[in-house]
Amino acid sequence: MTHVVDFATVSTAGLESSPVAEALAGLRANEARYFSTKYGHTFATEPAAEVPDLVAYVHRILAEERDLHIASTPLEASSFEVEGIRWTHVFYESGLAINVLWTLEEGGKRAVGFKLSDGMEVPVELADRFKFARQRSKLAGTIRGSYFVIKGEY
Numbered sequence: 001m002t003h004v005v006d007f008a009t010v011s012t013a014g015l016e017s018s019p020v021a022e023a024l025a026g027l028r029a030n031e032a033r034y035f036s037t038k039y040g041h042t043f044a045t046e047p048a049a050e051v052p053d054l055v056a057y058v059h060r061i062l063a064e065e066r067d068l069h070i071a072s073t074p075l076e077a078s079s080f081e082v083e084g085i086r087w088t089h090v091f092y093e094s095g096l097a098i099n100v101l102w103t104l105e106e107g108g109k110r111a112v113g114f115k116l117s118d119g120m121e122v123p124v125e126l127a128d129r130f131k132f133a134r135q136r137s138k139l140a141g142t143i144r145g146s147y148f149v150i151k152g153e154y
Helices: 021-039 052-066
Strands: 044-047 074-082 085-092 096-103 110-116 133-137 141-149
Touching: 021 074, 021 085, 021 096, 021 133, 021 141, 052 074, 052 085, 052 096, 052 110
Parallel strands: none
Antiparallel strands: 044 074, 074 085, 085 096, 096 110, 110 141, 133 141
């Protein structure tokens, strides 16, 4: 079942099992606001169990590019194309959000982004491998983020 993310009224729907559900909901709403403002796109998610192909796509890139394996349970996922870029997001129970940016044009930007919800610890699998920059968000509090460039074809 598709869930349109409302950034005006932040909801924890679909994220209730997370110990940082409110912060994760704020992070998800922050993403929705970004896509609405920048692209005029309505951000929607689906339960991860209903879109296992999206989760597998993200996990394949993580495994093949950096030998990363996320231990947390995926709760929600989303994939859409806007202005020649395919975006895939997965939101995890731990409070982690991962997005894959894939420019469809040959030679375009391709990267994986990590965002940590306010109040969560850096996941063990990422702790020694990435440095996280901080940014403030009215919806999500403090967001810590990092990324890497994708070299392969997926």
